[in-house]
Amino acid sequence: MKPLLVKEFTATSCIGRGLEQTLDSLIGRRSGLQACEFETVRLDTHIGEVSGIDSQRIPADLKRFDCRNNRLAELALTQDGFLESVEEWAGRCGRKRIGVFIGTSTSGILETELAYRELDPLTGALPASFDYAATHNSFSVADYLRRRLDLEGPAMTVSCACASSAKVFGSARRMIEAGLIDAAVVGGVDSLCLTTLYGFHSLQLCSNAPCRPFDVARDGISIGEAAAFALLTRIPGTLNGDDVLLLGVGESSDAYHMSAPHPEGDGARRAMLAALSAANLRPDAIDYINLHGTGTPSNDRAESQAVTSVFGTTTPCSSTKGATGHTLGAAGALEAVISALALRNGLMPGGAQTAQLDPTLTARYLLANCHGRIARVLSNSFGFGGANCSLILGRAG
Amino acid sequence: MKIAGYVGGIGVLGPGLNNWPDAAAVLSGRRAYEPAATVLPAPALLPPTERRRTGRVVKTALAVALEATSRAGIEPAQLASVFASSGGDGHNCHEICRALTLEAREISPTRFANSVHNAAAGYWSIATDSKRSSTVLCAFDASFCAGLLDALIQVAVDEESLLLIAYDTEYPDPMRAKRPIPDAFGAAFVLTPHREAGSLARIEASLGFGPCDPLPDAQLESLRASIPAARCLPLLRQLAVHKEGRTVLEYLDGSNTIVEVEPCN
Numbered sequence: 001m002k003p004l005l006v007k008e009f010t011a012t013s014c015i016g017r018g019l020e021q022t023l024d025s026l027i028g029r030r031s032g033l034q035a036c037e038f039e040t041v042r043l044d045t046h047i048g049e050v051s052g053i054d055s056q057r058i059p060a061d062l063k064r065f066d067c068r069n070n071r072l073a074e075l076a077l078t079q080d081g082f083l084e085s086v087e088e089w090a091g092r093c094g095r096k097r098i099g100v101f102i103g104t105s106t107s108g109i110l111e112t113e114l115a116y117r118e119l120d121p122l123t124g125a126l127p128a129s130f131d132y133a134a135t136h137n138s139f140s141v142a143d144y145l146r147r148r149l150d151l152e153g154p155a156m157t158v159s160c161a162c163a164s165s166a167k168v169f170g171s172a173r174r175m176i177e178a179g180l181i182d183a184a185v186v187g188g189v190d191s192l193c194l195t196t197l198y199g200f201h202s203l204q205l206c207s208n209a210p211c212r213p214f215d216v217a218r219d220g221i222s223i224g225e226a227a228a229f230a231l232l233t234r235i236p237g238t239l240n241g242d243d244v245l246l247l248g249v250g251e252s253s254d255a256y257h258m259s260a261p262h263p264e265g266d267g268a269r270r271a272m273l274a275a276l277s278a279a280n281l282r283p284d285a286i287d288y289i290n291l292h293g294t295g296t297p298s299n300d301r302a303e304s305q306a307v308t309s310v311f312g313t314t315t316p317c318s319s320t321k322g323a324t325g326h327t328l329g330a331a332g333a334l335e336a337v338i339s340a341l342a343l344r345n346g347l348m349p350g351g352a353q354t355a356q357l358d359p360t361l362t363a364r365y366l367l368a369n370c371h372g373r374i375a376r377v378l379s380n381s382f383g384f385g386g387a388n389c390s391l392i393l394g395r396a397g
Numbered sequence: 398m399k400i401a402g403y404v405g406g407i408g409v410l411g412p413g414l415n416n417w418p419d420a421a422a423v424l425s426g427r428r429a430y431e432p433a434a435t436v437l438p439a440p441a442l443l444p445p446t447e448r449r450r451t452g453r454v455v456k457t458a459l460a461v462a463l464e465a466t467s468r469a470g471i472e473p474a475q476l477a478s479v480f481a482s483s484g485g486d487g488h489n490c491h492e493i494c495r496a497l498t499l500e501a502r503e504i505s506p507t508r509f510a511n512s513v514h515n516a517a518a519g520y521w522s523i524a525t526d527s528k529r530s531s532t533v534l535c536a537f538d539a540s541f542c543a544g545l546l547d548a549l550i551q552v553a554v555d556e557e558s559l560l561l562i563a564y565d566t567e568y569p570d571p572m573r574a575k576r577p578i579p580d581a582f583g584a585a586f587v588l589t590p591h592r593e594a595g596s597l598a599r600i601e602a603s604l605g606f607g608p609c610d611p612l613p614d615a616q617l618e619s620l621r622a623s624i625p626a627a628r629c630l631p632l633l634r635q636l637a638v639h640k641e642g643r644t645v646l647e648y649l650d651g652s653n654t655i656v657e658v659e660p661c662n
Contacts (some may be wrong), residue, residue, distance in 0.1 A: 096604075103514065109490075112572075116494040125571050132575040137484065138514055138535035154604070155649060156536045156543040159514030167532055171547055178398050180548045180604065194497045195578075201507030215633075251530035253522040259510040287530065385519025385530060386509060 001278045002177055004232045006244040006393065010080040012072070013226035013324045014048035014211030018079030021342050028351040029369065031323045033222050033353070035209040038192050039110075043201055046210045048224025048325025049192060050075070065144040067108035067135040067189040073145060076189070076227030080269060086149050087187055087233055093182040100155035101172045102142040103165025105187040105329030105383075107133035107157070110193035126166040141189045153181050159329065161293075163226070164188060166332025166379070166391055170249040172232055186231035188333030196328060198326030203259060211295030211326070213351055213378055214304070214365045215321035216358040218295045224325020228333035230340075241397030243342045247376065249281025254386025261299055261382060268292075268380065272310050272390035275378060278323045279392045285393070290335045290350045290379040291363075293319020294326050303380065304361035311363075316368040322353030333382035339377040339393045346371055401601035402552035402588040403661070404636065408461035410476040411435055411582035411627060412620060421637035423617070424630065430616050435581040436501055442524035444536075445576065450507050451520060454486040458517035459524070464526075465585035466560065469596060473525035476560040476587065477551065480518045480533040481544025483625035486511055487568030488584040497643055517564065540565075541584075541628040542648040548588055549602050556590040563626040581639025582624040584633065592661060599659045610646040631654055 010018055014032025015025035025032070033046040048149035056071040077083050090098055115130040134140055142157045154175065158167045165188020200206045200223060207220035232246060253275060254267035261268070276283060289311070292303055299320075307317060320338050327334050342348060348370040357365055375396040401595055409420040413433040422428040437456045442463060453460075458480065466473045473648045484490075490510050496504055509518070515533035522531055532551075536543035541563045548561040559605035568576050589596065610631045612618040628647050635644040635658045642644045 034506055070635075112490075113497050116498050119571060126575055132572070133537055137537050137576075139537040139540075143537065152650075152652070154543070154546060156534045156547065158532060158534050160518070160531070160533050161513045161515055170530075171532060171534075174550045175546070177554045178400055180400065180546070180550065195493055195504070195509070195512060196504070197495075198497065198502050198504050198511065202509055203503045203506045251532075253518075253531045255522040255526050255528045255530050258516070258519050258521070259506070267528065291529045344413060348580075383515070384521055385511045385515040385533075387515055387518070387533075 001161060001173060001248065002004060003174060003235060004173055004211060004246045005235050006246055006340055007231040007233045008082055008085040009230040009340050009395055010076060011056035011084040011226065011228035011334050011338045012050060012079055013327060014050055015223055015323050019274055025323060026347060029352050030350040031210060031351060033325055041194060041197050043197060044208045045206045046222045047192060048222060050225050062147055064131045064134040064142060065140065067111045068120050068143045069106060069141055069189055071224060072227045073141055073189045073192050076229060089152060089183055089231060095150060095152040097153055097182040098151045099153045099172060099175055099181040099184040100142050100146045100151055101168035101184055101186045102145060102167045103158045103329050103332060104141050104190055105159055105161050105164055106140060106190050106193050106196060107140050109137045109195055110191065111289055113194045127228040128160045145185065149185065158273055160387035161385055162331055162354040163381045163383035163387040163389045164329040164332060165253060166389035168380035169238055169246060169391055173246065173249060176234065180225035183231060183233045185229060186232055187363040189227040190327055190329035191225045205296055210353045211322055212353045213293035213295040213322055214300050215354045216356050218300060219298060220296055221294045224326040224327040226324060226327035226330040226334045228330060229339045230336065239396035241395065242344055243393050243396035245396055247394045248275040248277055250274025250390045252388045256386055259384050261302040262332055263302055265302035267305035267386055267388045268303055268382055269309050271316065271390040272378065275390035275392050278362055286311065286376050286378045287374040288313055288342060288377045289315055289317035290339050290377060291317050291319040292380040293321055295321060300361060304311045304363040307363040308315050311364050316348050316366050317363050317372060318349055320349055322351050336391055339379045340376055343393060343395050345392035346373055348374065398554060399601055400549050400553050401599060402549050402590055403592050404595055404598050404600055405471065405587040405589050405596050406465045408464030408585040410460050412580045413646045416594050417468065418541040420633060424634040424637040430614055432616055437581060438607055443520065448541045450460050452486040452489050452511065452566065453523060453566045453581055455517045455520050457566055457581045458562050459521055461583035461585035462521055469587035471587055474527045475531040477557050478518060478531040478560045479542045479544050481535065481563045483535060483540045483565050485514045486516060487566060487572060491569050536649065538625045539649045540625045542551040542646050543652040544633055545602060545654060554589050558589045559586060561586045564567060565624050565657055567625040579623050582627045584626060584629050596661045598661055601657045603655050604622060605653050608644045608655060609653045639654060
């Protein structure tokens with residue numbers, strides 16, 4: 001594939017609003033996971049909740065889009081000058097020439113969950129104020145961002161469970177390469193809701209403790225929420241050494257099980273190989289792998305096997321979900337941004353929360369931060385339904 | 398770059414439309430349209446235990462996907478896929494939201510696994526052992542064109558053969574009042590980068606602004622306007638009449654997608 005410039009990027013999760021706080025937390029190895037006190041949820045689990053969403057305001061003309069998911073999108077959009085950068089770019093290439101590609105799994109389903117508590121006792125009808133299109137529908141967040149950024153190009157939501165916001169990089173890159181657009185706002189937004197908290201609980205996939213990816217005692221995920229965005233453009237004539245490029249996107253399907261990974265990580269392996277092939281790189285060109293690393297026994301076992309089969313046992317890797325929680329539909333974009341921070345700052349973040357590595361996992365998992373020049377990072381995202389996506393980001397110089 | 402490819406096989410299922418030849422007869426005016434509730438076949442691809450777990454949305458998607466690949470004579474496992482749906486499984490979503498209002502808040506694991514927007518894609522890939530890339534997307538009422546663009550661009554840019562499946566089903570009450578989709582509709586298209594022996598037509602897409610083409614038959618037009626996946630009906634009609642021509646499909650906020658259709662024989 002033709003590489004693209006990751007012109008701007010930003011992320012907001014439980015470890016920080018914007019890049020500076022996120023980087024500080026990674027350097028300080030701080031986790032944002034806390035005992036769950038979300039809404040009326042009574043589950044013995046830890047979550048990665050973003051503070052300040054309840055007081056976040058949506059612009060008056062977009063009031064109908066008001067829901068937790070879009071508030072989180074708004075909160076993230078206004079960090080790091082991202083909104084202004086998109087505006088500047090729209091002035092340069094035209095509002096019709098910028099696409100919007102957002103991954104989400106939850107969208108604004110929380111609004112629907114709350115509305116079901118308010119059904120009319122006589123008719124059973126939902127409250128008049130409930131707006132399906134602007135909150136519940138999967139497209140709501142992409143629609144909101146397209147309007148908020150005043151863009152007029154193509155737009156869509158990708159909803160492939162936890163691979164959603166990695167896969168948006170693939171759709172955006174193809175549309176730019178086809179010449180239909182000149183730039184793309186890509187990202188992921190997923191917010192806490194009862195469906196995911198009680199749903200993952202029903203599958204017995206949630207840990208009671210903060211999640212411990214690759215730990216010998218790991219016993220499940222911690223659900224988090226996040227919004228992360230990037231502005232992708234074609235490569236300009238001149239680049240700075242610090243510029244971050246999207247070098248490869250690899251996608252595959254497990255064809256194995258709806259809610260469990262292939263035991264040997266076959267789909268994960270094929271996604272990583274496809275990303276390397278798209279980037280025209282050999283495995284030894286990758287300096288660090290940001291793992292999907294959810295902290296479930298089965299994911300980490302399968303992913304470690306897949307990583308080892310492609311990269312051997314020496315490529316440093318870690319999961320940042322011990323810090324951020326598993327932000328589901330936002331995880332791909334959040335971890336792409338963390339990968340971009342890793343490239344810019346020469347930081348390979350050691351996995352937070354993990355104390356004792358599972359000796360049966362052969363991938364070289366980092367328990368402490370490593371510093372040094374990093375030229376290329378691979379980031380993995382895998383989801384229910386067997387959806388897999390690997391991204392490769394690299395420094396321009 | 399031209400955003401173009403070849404249609405190799407089509408599957409259709411909707412109210413009063415039982416398969417592609419049936420829909421083609423109606424859309425080309427060879428048979429009068431008689432609206433009737435969509436008849437969903439049992440998903441033949443799935444083992445009996447899985448069949449019981451799948452809702453109407455998965456049955457719709459799998460039925461048209463299987464018809465399109467069978468007609469094209471292509472092994473499904475060879476195809477990447479793009480699934481375009483305005484909503485997920487509305488009945489499943491309703492049951493989850495209802496359960497979450499109860500004291501116990503118990504959601505069955507199967508219900509939760511089926512709640513993901515990519516459930517149909519997951520079942521399809523498992524049933525056909527398809528390990529290629531699968532993208533599942535949504536653009537509310539513009540979902541069909543969003544899917545068509547994503548699919549045709551993938552065909553053109555990556556020179557990849559691909560299956561596009563557009564599908565939607567109804568919500569039960571009380572969601573139905575907020576999202577009044579009347580019934581199930583699905584359409585699937587095998588798309589290839591180069592002309593094959595069985596290619597039906599070459600299609601080329603571009604973006605435009607302005608109104609889209611309505612259908613001349615009032616009842617078919619009502620179907621087109623009431624189910625997002627049925628926004629593809631004008632394209633199906635152009636393919637059914639087997640003549641060179643262009644059709645304008647509804648996309649986002651007053652924009653449209655223009656599709657030039659050139660039959661292969």
